[in-house]
Amino acid sequence: MNPHIPRWIHITSLLALLLTWLLPARLMATEKLRIITPFPKFTTDPFQQAFEKRHPDLKIELLRYKTEASIKAVQKGVAEGKAPDLFWASAKDAFEILSGDDLLLPYQSSVPGVAKQVGGQLVHDADFHFTGFALSSYGIMWNDHFTRLHGIPNPKDWEDLTGPAYFGQLAMCTPALSGTTHMTVESILQNYGWDNGWMLLKAMAGNVRQFTNNSIDVPDAVVAGTAGAGVVIDFYGLTNESAGYAVDFVTPKRPSLVPANIALIKNGANPKAAKAFIDFLLTPEGQKLLLLPEISRLPVNPSVYDQAPRNYPNPFTNSDLLNAQPFDVMLSKDRYGLINHLFDAILVKGLPEIQAATKAIHQAHQAIAEKSTLTTPWFSIPWNIQNAGQISLAREKLDLARKSLGEVPISLELASQKEMLELFPESTQNVPDAQKQAQEKLRGAWLAHTRTTAGEAEKRARESIQALSDPTP
Template identity: 45%
Template structure:
């Protein structure tokens, strides 16, 4: 082989070897986002391939932990700030300050845009709210909701959908937003009232916007980009931020012990750059950039929500450390009292609504007292704030988000108690409401 030809062959082989390993991204984001970024990045860097592993947030954390350093995925990309707190605490992230976009502000409201230790970086901004199908509401003669409290009203019974915080990181953030905005006890009462009006608790967070877009559900509790993507993609839907909302960054971080950190940093820098930020405006994505709109060359569509203004008006300054600390309590309580007892909660709620209607037409002090007892029984949290603050209460729950509860453990026994108590409460509330209605 001639020397020049040999050198050329060796150069090609070396180049192929350098980029043999694709960038592996583990993320909870839907395909509409990941495929758009994958195609744009591979077009810009044709010699680098991107592999997407789509898993919910809890499964993503578990997957990173179960792989040894050197065999892990390269990038963690998700909406849940508490998940990044876990990754940071367990030393699963590496610093990559060179990827940051200097045009991004230091904070959104009072919330840091990037991790102070440079272990993860805000890539898009998100708020939490309510989406609805305009045709559905018109057909059912329902007013458009504006606040979480609206969804507790009898008119919305059977018309609402949500997912479970144990199955969806964005739903967990929505639940935590309500709990932090209203306080633990009042927040849980509101959540249980809303859940009682729900037609379904979907398997994944995507099931809620898909159902609202198609008209299967009238109203859904969602992260903003689900509602905005439906609207800007032409579905007959609208979205609103309640006063009790929070605005936090969806972040991206370099995983410690990944296979291809050098190219992973290129992807992160691309996603954070103005070029990558403009991809968020794609109608099927409709996420909110981390940079002020005047930095994007006038390409933001008219009427697009100004998330920086939403953050200034928000009543919630989200505490991700608090959310991470009580993660298992919140997700377990929701599953044991809502997800696994939805039919019983629906039945109690329906009976309460029917009793309220009859009592409004024919007032009765004794019936009113029974109805109050029914509400208090159905919508009181199985763990109140006083219990939550007791020393040692959180100990059984303070474990890694990725660790699963084993049958027979103290935590399993606690969850069984909650489940049993919820069933009994809903049955008692049903009976009290029926007694009130009979008077």
């Protein structure tokens, strides 16, 4: 001890050093809030900046994964004691999966003004294991130059994407690689029914140039003009439209309105900060950020729409959205893995055969249309009778071609059986080798069925064209 320095200064220094060792590390530095999300940077940045400005002692760390990879990351993080604090995503069934695995903690925010439901759809989980902060619909984004160039009406419904003008011009991701695409596929199956839903999806797939590896590649292709139209979540269409690109977006006639959610993850290191972030998303300040052109999502606070741009979709007043069929999230959760495997086996693996059949069907459709518009003198009665017979036969064969192409290799009854659903669980982690072999055997059978029915469809389409030139008895 230096005799020239007063004793009280030495004691103060020792106490300060002792406090440095005793105080928790997070009080000595900025706290960290870890959020796992598939949302792109342009969506999360405004929320991160506004929240950190409100809470300068907090720093957000965003961990970006696709939806299915996010599910795996949460499962792994909790199991290894390294759980993130929040899961923030659009795909509601992903939250049901994590909740079913007991990996989410309930939290009921006290922020006022948030709707409890829209139409028949609950905004939040009934037990508050996840919180709806925005609403999403799924639909069609198209390039204005494309529709004008081909002289076709702007698409209004899914069926419009199955026409000849969209052959090789449709962009779409796969449900296994995109949670929002999975929700779109599931909503089509729920709204149209199992058989008609798969028939529609196969007809759309026939016009796909190729399936993208990421959902954001779809709107990018439409904006660039490398695709005439794409299957997207609403905010991709709205953001690009508001940015001034020559694109538009429409919600189909049978829409599904689904909440985008956020949830507390079990054993997260900072639950207090996580709850504060959830609360912030629901405040008027957080809800208004959804209206930014680069985000363009639908708030869950009805009063915020007073500040929305002109003609901004309002699910609380828009009759189509208000009357949207409630999305059965438990059904989606139960068959999550099955739908992904089935889509991959029949539409992705079987795409070349489906495209070949679709091309032949378009050619037959065009040939019938041209034959039907031929004009002949009134006195050519025998020729007109023969012509009508050829067209009628061609249409019958074309209908058979479409039915063949639309066949699904597994019935709803079989797809709903407990054993089938357990064979294809929502998570691909820790699947035993014997189970994987059983999966591959079924996937191979589904693909073989698809190739056979597509071949039959192509053959019947060729017969339809041939019928237009064959003499009728």
